[in-house]
Amino acid sequence: MAYRIRPDCDFTEAFRSVATEQLESAITVLEERPDGAHEAIHSFRKNLKRLRSLYRLVAREVPEFQEHENARLRDVARSLSAIRDAAALIGTAQYLQQSAREPEENEALGRIVTILEGRRDWMAEAESGLEQRLAETSHVLKEAIAAVDTVSFDGGHRKNARKLAKSWRRTARKARAALAACHGEASADDFHVLRKRTYDYRLYHALLRDIWPGAMKAKRDAAKELVEDLGHIHDLAVLCELVEAEPQLFTRNDDLAHLLDAIIFRQQEDRRHALVTAEAIFADDPDEEAQRIELLWLTAAS
Numbered sequence: 001m002a003y004r005i006r007p008d009c010d011f012t013e014a015f016r017s018v019a020t021e022q023l024e025s026a027i028t029v030l031e032e033r034p035d036g037a038h039e040a041i042h043s044f045r046k047n048l049k050r051l052r053s054l055y056r057l058v059a060r061e062v063p064e065f066q067e068h069e070n071a072r073l074r075d076v077a078r079s080l081s082a083i084r085d086a087a088a089l090i091g092t093a094q095y096l097q098q099s100a101r102e103p104e105e106n107e108a109l110g111r112i113v114t115i116l117e118g119r120r121d122w123m124a125e126a127e128s129g130l131e132q133r134l135a136e137t138s139h140v141l142k143e144a145i146a147a148v149d150t151v152s153f154d155g156g157h158r159k160n161a162r163k164l165a166k167s168w169r170r171t172a173r174k175a176r177a178a179l180a181a182c183h184g185e186a187s188a189d190d191f192h193v194l195r196k197r198t199y200d201y202r203l204y205h206a207l208l209r210d211i212w213p214g215a216m217k218a219k220r221d222a223a224k225e226l227v228e229d230l231g232h233i234h235d236l237a238v239l240c241e242l243v244e245a246e247p248q249l250f251t252r253n254d255d256l257a258h259l260l261d262a263i264i265f266r267q268q269e270d271r272r273h274a275l276v277t278a279e280a281i282f283a284d285d286p287d288e289e290a291q292r293i294e295l296l297w298l299t300a301a302s
Contacts, residue, residue: 003207016149018054023144041080060166096112096263162294172289175194175282192233198230226274229274
């Protein structure tokens with residue numbers, strides 16, 4: 001079963017099936033690692049993000065389950081994040097290099113990429129106990145599957161429609177509030193919150209896509225692009241933090257100056273573009289959107 005909940009299926013069974021599929025996929029990739037341990041961790045973390053969005057969708061119905069499982073998934077993801085985060089910084093420097101404004105900047109950013117690759121490799125060599133943590137993570141995820149089997153939802157299609165509409169309204173309102181906070185003197189954290197809420201919004205369009213396939217796909221694709229743009233903004237902030245935390249990595253002052261200048265320029269451009277995109281994506285009134293979701297769910301289920 002794909003990452004979707006069909007209106008003509010039993011909601012409890014559909015929820016359990018989607019959650020279990022994501023957990024089993026995460027276990028499989030961690031145990032088999034077809035592209036190596038670090039790519040496996042990257043895939044595993046994407047599975048967990050989908051799960052946490054799914055659990056937020058039903059948070060009001062099963063609050064204790066959502067709170068406990070969200071904490072479980074958050075903690076297990078953090079336990080395997082260090083090397084993946086180091087690899088992400090390389091991608092951020094490469095992103096800056098792709099949009100370099102002059103040859104000197106391009107060359108400087110190329111040397112920065114090499115430095116960050118060395119840092120990742122050093123961290124990987126210094127990493128101890130990774131095999132044990134991967135095994136422990138698989139065990140935790142199997143416990144999470146058992147927890148999913150305890151969840152059930154009462155009521156028929158009409159109650160499910162109201163439940164989904166309320167969750168949709170809550171998510172859209174949070175996204176609009178996050179967007180409002182990103183205007184003016186916004187912080188990197190403000191844009192990161194908008195990214196998280198947009199991620200939920202995007203995945204809800206995937207989960208419920210059968211109620212209006214064409215429109216849901218269009219909105220989902222737009223939200224996916226915004227998530228990627230906001231991801232760049234977050235990664236640039238993390239790269240800035242690395243410069244402050246580990247200045248000894250950057251031994252050439254000219255290269256560091258080019259790096260910081262490129263980060264500032266790219267942040268400003270990416271923020272401006274993301275705000276325009278977000279205003280379009282979240283233009284609809286959350287109450288009207290929620291009412292539309294409820295009606296479409298009832299219509300599709302009849």
